Amino acid sequence: MTAPADNKPLLDVRGLTIEIDTRRGPAVIVDGINLTVGKGETVGVVGESGCGKSLTMLSLVRLLPNKIRVKSGTAEFAGRDLLKMSKSELRQVRGGKIGFVFQDPMTSLNPVMRIGDQLCEPLIYHRNMSKADARERAIELLRLVGIPGPEQRIEAYPHELSGGMRQRVMIAIGLACDPELLIADEPTTALDVTIQAQIVDLVKDLRKKLNMSVVWITHDLALIAGLVDRVAVLYAGTVVEDAPVNELFARPTHPYTRGLLASIPKLSDERASRLSSIGGTPPEPGRRPKGCPFAPRCALAESVCHERVPVLEPVAGSTGHRVACFVAQRQMMEAA
């Protein structure tokens, strides 16, 4: 695992809070997220549907849907706050310095444009390339993401490609301008399992080659185990645990992380057993519990959990492992 070259992270999100307008007034959906991504580092952001993973990433390039907005917090990217940039500066960052890969390759490509033209668009716009140069580069990119016969494929329309191929094209578009950061928002969710593994391998290979940072959003911990350096576990819009990936799998500390890991089915299970799951549902926006958001579903919850909100604190005996849980912290103190 590569460590960041210097101490200053490429992306530093602090106290990011996002709220949505509801009929009963604004409701917080992302609550004070802290997240850092080092240069060349790959970070997995894990959590169940609706926990705010995608919104957090969309808010970085200010692409939040209507009625959802950033309430407070900062998001420094290479030393500049993305949330305070002018629109023209932001346009240079979008696509130029931060590349996006979206969830559904079936609908994320413009159906009436040849994929070559879609690949050339950011090159012409951000890099001021001539059409001929951009085309050359587009072929190069298609080859890079493992599309066979790129010279022919460049003329294809999205509907002529399979889902896996389209996601490769999406990745190629995301990579077009050599971004420093690639944000992949559940890029494999819409694909079948063998293709998922191919896409993971592809990104794994590319980030080494291109020396870029990657944020991979997913709800599938097992999928990214071999890909990411570090994992941030999100629950109801807060980071509950943040640890190097090996550490997280070896010593999951937050009850929610443990629940997530336990719910990955294992082939070694001898008997046909029920899939393990976490009881209950995450809180709805606007109905967040007073204390720890996970407390109502937590088997270990104590009275303090319902009273106060835990903050991320280092886990004793390991570097870079932080958890936001009163019970886990106390247990560790007792063990020490």
Add this chain to the structure above:
Amino acid sequence: MTITPVILSSTVADDEPPVSLWRDAWHRLLRNKLAVAGLAVVILLAFVAVFGPWLTPYDFLTQDLNARNQAPSLAHLFGTDDLGRDVFSRVVYGTRTAFVVAIVVTAIAVVIGVALGAMAGFFGGMFDRIVMWFTDMTMSVPNLLLVVVINASLKTPITAWMEARYQATLNPFYRETIWVDFLLVFGSMALISWPPYARLVRAQVLSIRGRPYVTAARALGLTNRLILMRYIVPNAIGPLIVSVSAGLGTAMVLESAFSFLGVGVNPPTPSWGNMISDGLRVWQHYPHLLAAPAAVLGLATVAFSFLGDGLNDALNPRGSK
């Protein structure tokens, strides 16, 4: 950056040439017999409109008072009218009028409608509301009434101004009243024709602007103008083409209706509408004077509407079968 193939596994092995959506639609259109018939008639009429002057044996203005109100014959295919003018030639020139009016009016209406509709749908908010107020307002006034009012109120002052300019400059251009006719006809028809296009495009844009590929385009840092022109409008164009095809036919009918009422293209410029109007007065005695222009107008309308229907099916593959 070094380039090496990463993964060579492939799910796309076929070598068939890429087929564009438009070519697909074209093939579907050709399978529709009514649409092909409509297209053939439209092309024929367009040909007649362009090359009319070289096709007709007579000038549309030449009067032959010795051959008035003749029935159709080899010399005069559609007969002659009460001034001895060849009806066939007049119908051919009328085709030219109908096409010029239909194309210019539809073009103006589409440009206004697409621009306003696309921006209203894309930006939303106050701009959207104001545009929609205007479309609702325009659509709530009966078309014919609006055009009659515009013509009645503007024609006299404009003609008076032109005459005054002529007196002052002696420039013969100011005596060419045909331009005033066309200006008023085009202007007022375009004014009543753009709202449906604006509404159609706005609805399309509203549904398209939320699609993932638009978000993806924004995430690429593209400008609003680029997103609107390359991602949103091209995806909204299918229903627009259908609407334009039908709209061309409607514009021809509209022009005829106005000419019929005497507020459209003025005689002696031949227009199907004013020929029908003239023919209607004497149809018991000389039915061919009514039948010829009416039949061609009917044929053109039906052809455009078949073509529009065919395009609708061809551009919405899910809608057919």
